[in-house]
Amino acid sequence: MKRRLALWICLLLVWSLLPMLWQLISSFSTAESLVNGSIPFLQRWTLVHYKELLASDPPFWRYLLNSAIVSALTTVITLALAIPAAYGLARVPLQLRRVLRWITVAAALFPYVLLFLALLELARRFSLGNSLIALAMPYSGLAMPLALLLLTSVFESLPRELEDAARLEGLGLWQRLRWVLVPLLAPATASTAILVFLFAWNEYPIALTWLSRDELLTLPVAMARIAGSSIYSIPYGAYAAATVLGSIPLLLLVLICQRQIVSGLTNGAIKG
Amino acid sequence: MLHLNGLGKRFGEQWILRDLNMQVDEGECVALLGTSGCGKSTALRLIAGLDRQDEGSIELDGEPLDSIPAERRRIAMVFQSYALFPHLSVRENLNLGLKIRGVSPAQRQQRIETVLDTVRLREMADRRPQQLSGGQRQRVALARALLRDPRVYLLDEPMSNLDAQLRDDLRPELRQLILQGTQPVLYVTHDQQEAMALANRIAVLKDGRIEQIGTPEELYKTPASQFVASFIGRPQINLLPVDKQLTIGIRPEDVGFDPEGMPCRLISREWQGASQLLLLDSPRGALRMLCAGDLSLSEPLHVSWLTSAEHRFDAGSGHRLAE
Amino acid sequence: MNLLLLLPALLMIGLVFVWPMIRYGWLSFHANSVLTGLNPVPNGGANWIRLLDDQRFWQDALQTTRFAGVSVGLELLLALAIALLLDQRWRGRGVVRALALLPWALPTTMMALGWRWIFNTPYGPLERLNEFVGLGPLNLLSTPMWTWLVTVVADVWKTTPFIALLLLAGLQTIPKDLYSAFRLEGGRPIQALRCITLPLLMPYVLIALLFRGAQAFGVFDLIQVLTGGGPAGSTESVALYAYLNAMRFLDFGYSATAMLAGFLLLTSAMLILAMLLRLSGLMKPVQP
Numbered sequence: 001m002k003r004r005l006a007l008w009i010c011l012l013l014v015w016s017l018l019p020m021l022w023q024l025i026s027s028f029s030t031a032e033s034l035v036n037g038s039i040p041f042l043q044r045w046t047l048v049h050y051k052e053l054l055a056s057d058p059p060f061w062r063y064l065l066n067s068a069i070v071s072a073l074t075t076v077i078t079l080a081l082a083i084p085a086a087y088g089l090a091r092v093p094l095q096l097r098r099v100l101r102w103i104t105v106a107a108a109l110f111p112y113v114l115l116f117l118a119l120l121e122l123a124r125r126f127s128l129g130n131s132l133i134a135l136a137m138p139y140s141g142l143a144m145p146l147a148l149l150l151l152t153s154v155f156e157s158l159p160r161e162l163e164d165a166a167r168l169e170g171l172g173l174w175q176r177l178r179w180v181l182v183p184l185l186a187p188a189t190a191s192t193a194i195l196v197f198l199f200a201w202n203e204y205p206i207a208l209t210w211l212s213r214d215e216l217l218t219l220p221v222a223m224a225r226i227a228g229s230s231i232y233s234i235p236y237g238a239y240a241a242a243t244v245l246g247s248i249p250l251l252l253l254v255l256i257c258q259r260q261i262v263s264g265l266t267n268g269a270i271k272g
Numbered sequence: 273m274l275h276l277n278g279l280g281k282r283f284g285e286q287w288i289l290r291d292l293n294m295q296v297d298e299g300e301c302v303a304l305l306g307t308s309g310c311g312k313s314t315a316l317r318l319i320a321g322l323d324r325q326d327e328g329s330i331e332l333d334g335e336p337l338d339s340i341p342a343e344r345r346r347i348a349m350v351f352q353s354y355a356l357f358p359h360l361s362v363r364e365n366l367n368l369g370l371k372i373r374g375v376s377p378a379q380r381q382q383r384i385e386t387v388l389d390t391v392r393l394r395e396m397a398d399r400r401p402q403q404l405s406g407g408q409r410q411r412v413a414l415a416r417a418l419l420r421d422p423r424v425y426l427l428d429e430p431m432s433n434l435d436a437q438l439r440d441d442l443r444p445e446l447r448q449l450i451l452q453g454t455q456p457v458l459y460v461t462h463d464q465q466e467a468m469a470l471a472n473r474i475a476v477l478k479d480g481r482i483e484q485i486g487t488p489e490e491l492y493k494t495p496a497s498q499f500v501a502s503f504i505g506r507p508q509i510n511l512l513p514v515d516k517q518l519t520i521g522i523r524p525e526d527v528g529f530d531p532e533g534m535p536c537r538l539i540s541r542e543w544q545g546a547s548q549l550l551l552l553d554s555p556r557g558a559l560r561m562l563c564a565g566d567l568s569l570s571e572p573l574h575v576s577w578l579t580s581a582e583h584r585f586d587a588g589s590g591h592r593l594a595e
Numbered sequence: 596m597n598l599l600l601l602l603p604a605l606l607m608i609g610l611v612f613v614w615p616m617i618r619y620g621w622l623s624f625h626a627n628s629v630l631t632g633l634n635p636v637p638n639g640g641a642n643w644i645r646l647l648d649d650q651r652f653w654q655d656a657l658q659t660t661r662f663a664g665v666s667v668g669l670e671l672l673l674a675l676a677i678a679l680l681l682d683q684r685w686r687g688r689g690v691v692r693a694l695a696l697l698p699w700a701l702p703t704t705m706m707a708l709g710w711r712w713i714f715n716t717p718y719g720p721l722e723r724l725n726e727f728v729g730l731g732p733l734n735l736l737s738t739p740m741w742t743w744l745v746t747v748v749a750d751v752w753k754t755t756p757f758i759a760l761l762l763l764a765g766l767q768t769i770p771k772d773l774y775s776a777f778r779l780e781g782g783r784p785i786q787a788l789r790c791i792t793l794p795l796l797m798p799y800v801l802i803a804l805l806f807r808g809a810q811a812f813g814v815f816d817l818i819q820v821l822t823g824g825g826p827a828g829s830t831e832s833v834a835l836y837a838y839l840n841a842m843r844f845l846d847f848g849y850s851a852t853a854m855l856a857g858f859l860l861l862t863s864a865m866l867i868l869a870m871l872l873r874l875s876g877l878m879k880p881v882q883p
Contacts, residue, residue: 012677019710109806111809111861114854161351165357223708
C-alpha cells in the first residue's frame with residue numbers, strides 16, 4: 001500500500017517537473033551538444049546561454065522588470081478598487097447581489113482573449129500603447145471579476161457583529177475598513193493579490209497587441225517574440241535559459257505562497 | 273432615561289417588531305424576554321442605530337436619537353458572540369475605540385489599565401481573543417462596553433454562550449459592573465431565570481409585540497396571559513382546560529398533598545435534592561407538582577390546591593380573566 | 596453608499612467586458628480594413644454572410660471545440676486522480692502540492708516554447724527516445740495528428756494542477772465520518788469512491804467543467820506560440836483566427852465578427868450544457 005502510494009507520488013512529480021527539468025538541462029548545454037548526442041558528458045556544459053541572455057539588448061532582466069512593474073501595479077489597482085467594491089457587494093440587497101454575482105461569474109468565465117481588438121482600439125484612441133502603466137488598466141479590469149468573487153465571499157463570511165461593534169465604538173466607514181475589516185481580510189487579500197499578480201504576469205494577448213517597443217515587452221511577449229524571431233534555426237539553448245530565468249520568480253512565489261494560492265483558489269471554488 | 277415610542281421594524285411585508293412602547297429609567301435594568309425570533313434583538317439593533325426603524329422614535333434624555341448614526345450615539349452593546357476583533361490583542365481591542373474617539377494616549381493607557389483590573393484580565397492583556405476562555409472573552413466585551421462610557425447599555429444575550437456554571441458565577445459580576453451604574457440598561461435574553469435574577473422589570477415579547485411588562489414579581493404573580501404564565505416560573509405552570517371558555521393555570525409549587533383531593537397516579541419523578549418534581553396523571557390531565565425532596569411517596573396520591581392560587585385565562589385568546 | 600463603493604469596479608468590468616461586445620456588434624456590420632483605409636464603412640450584413648460561408652472559421656470552431664472537449668475531459672480525469680492522491684495523509688504532502696502546482700503558474704508562452712524544444716524533430720528528447728524504438732521520425736510538430744495531440748498534452752500539463760486543487764478542495768469538504776460509516780456498512784473503498792466521493796464531488800466537477808471549458812475554447816497563447824495554428828491550419832483556434840484577421844490581414848470588421856460569433860457559440864454551448872446538467876439533476880447542490 002505504502003509502496004504504491006510512493007509510486008503514484010513519484011509519477012505525479014515526474015509528470016509535473018520533467019518538462020521543466022529538461023529545460024534546465026538544456027539551458028546549461030552547449031549548442032553543439034543539443035544536436036549531437038555523441039559529445040562526451042563532461043564537455044556538454046556551458047553558461048554561455050545565460051551570458052548571452054543577460055548581455056543582449058535589451059538585457060533579459062529588463063523583461064522580468066517590466067512584468068514585475070505591470071503585475072505589481074495591476075495588483076495594487078485591482079485591490080484598491082475590489083476591496084471597497086466587495087464590501088459594498090456583500091451589503092447590497094440580496095436580489096441585486098444575485099444579479100451582480102452572476103455578472104461577475106460570467107465575466108470571470110469569459111475567455112478574455114476575445115476582447116483584445118476592442119481594447120486595442122481603446123489603446124489607439126487614447127494613445128495608451130507602449131506604456132506599462134496604461135497596460136495595468138485593462139489588466140485590472142480583467143482581473144476584477146476574480147478579485148471581486150474571492151473578496152466578496154470573505155466579506156460575506158465575516159460575522160456582521162464585528163462591524164456592528166466597531167460602529168458602536170465610534171468608527172466611521174473608512175475607519176472600519178482601515179482598522180477592522182482590511183486587517184481581518186489580510187489573509188484573503190494576500191491570496192487574492194497573488195492570484196491577480198500571477199494573472200498579470202502571465203497575460204499574453206493584450207500585452208502582445210499593446211506593446212511593440214523592445215525595451216517595454218513583458219516576459220510572455222518577449223518569450224513569444226524570441227520564438228518568432230528566427231524561422232530556420234531556433235536557438236533552443238537560449239530559449240531554455242530564458243525559460244529557466246523566467247521561471248525563477250514564479251517558482252519562488254509559488255513555493256513561498258503556496259498556502260495563500262491554494263486557499264485563494266479553494267475559496268473561489270467553494271463559494272464562487 | 274430611554275424612551276421607545278411605538279417602535280416598529282419590518283422585513284418586506286413581515287413586521288418583526290411592532291408598537292414597542294417602553295421607558296427605561298436611569299439606573300434601571302429592563303429585560304426583554306422572549307423566544308428566538310420574537311424581535312428582541314431587533315429592538316436592540318434599532319436603539320443602537322445599527323438598523324433603522326420603519327416607524328416610531330427613540331429618545332434619550334428627551335433628545336431624539338433617530339437621526340444620529342450608530343457611530344455617534346454613544347451607546348454600548350455587548351453581543352452574544354462578544355464580537356471581539358480577532359486580529360487584535362485584548363489591550364488593542366480596548367484601545368481601538370478610544371483612539372478613534374480621540375482620547376489622549378496617556379489617558380487611554382490609564383483607563384485601560386483600570387478597566388483591566390476591574391475585569392481581572394491584566395495577565396491576559398496581550399493575548400488574542402481566541403486564546404481566552406468564554407468567560408474571559410465575555411469580560412473583555414464588558415470592559416469594552418465600560419470604556420465606551422455610554423449613555424445606555426445594551427446587552428444581547430451576553431451569557432447564552434457560556435455554560436450554566438459560569439453563568440451563575442458571572443451574574444454577580446455583571447450586576448456589579450454594569451447594573452449599578454446610572455445608565456439605563458436593556459438586557460435581551462431568552463432565559464427567564466436570568467431575567468428574573470437581574471432585571472428590575474421584564475418585558476415579555478411575543479411575535480414582535482410586548483405581551484406584558486412589569487416587575488418579576490408582577491409577572492410571576494399576575495401573568496397577563498397563558499404565554500407569560502408558561503414563560504415565567506420553573507417548573508412550568510400547569511394549564512388545565514376547564515371548558516371551551518376557561519383554562520386555569522396552577523403553578524407546580526402551589527399544588528399540595530391532601531387526603532381529600534384528586535386521586536392521581538405517579539408517572540415519573542425528578543429528584544432535585546432539596547425538592548422533587550412529580551409528573552402526575554390526574555383526572556384533569558397531566559399535572560406537574562413540586563414537593564420536598566425528602567418526602568417518601570406512597571400511592572395512591574391525593575392532591576389539591578387553593579382556589580386563590582388559580583390563574584384564570586380565556587381559553588380562546590389566552591388572556592387573563594378579571595378576578 | 597454601498598453602490599457608490601461598487602461603482603468604480605463595475606465601471607471597470609463594464610469597460611473591459613461589456614464595451615467590447617457592444618463595439619464588436621457595431622463593427623460586425625461595418626467593413627473596416629485596408630480596403631476602406633481602416634475606416635469603418637457600413638456594409639450591412641456582409642461580414643456575417645461571409646462568416647456563414649467561411650470554411651476556415653467553421654473548421655476552426657470544430658477544432659477548438661474538439662480541443663476543449665478532449666483537453667478538459669483528460670484534465671478532469673487526471674485531476675481527480677491527483678486530488679485523491681493529495682487528499683490522503685502522507686509526509687511532504689504540502690511540498691508535493693506546491694511542486695505539482697508549478698506548471699499552472701508558469702506563463703503559457705514560456706512553456707509553449709519549452710514544448711517546442713521537447714517535441715522538436717530530430718533533437719527533442721521524444722524523438723531521441725524514438726530513435727531507440729526505431730519507428731523513424733515521428734515529426735511531432737509537422738504531422739497534423741501528432742501536433743494536435745501535442746497541444747492537448749501541453750494544455751493538460753498546464754491546467755491539470757488547477758483542477759486538481761479545485762477537486763481537492765471539494766474532497767476536503769466531505770466529512771471523513773461518511774467513509775467510516777460506509778465501511779461499517781460493509782462497503783469497499785472502490786465502492787465508496789462511486790457511492791460517496793463522486794456524487795458529493797459533482798458540484799466541483801461541474802464548476803471546473805464550465806470554467807475550464809470556457810477557457811479552453813478561448814485557447815490562444817499556447818497555439819500561437821507552439822504551432823502558430825499549423826500544420827496547414829490543423830490546430831488553429833477561433834481566437835487565433837480572429838487575431839490573424841485583425842493583426843495580419845488588417846480586417847477589423849471581420850475579426851470583430853469572428854470574435855462575436857465565437858462568443859455567441861460559446862455562450863449557447865454553455866447554456867445548453869447548463870440546461871442538460873440541470874435536467875439530469877446533477878446541478879443540484881449536494882449538501883454533505
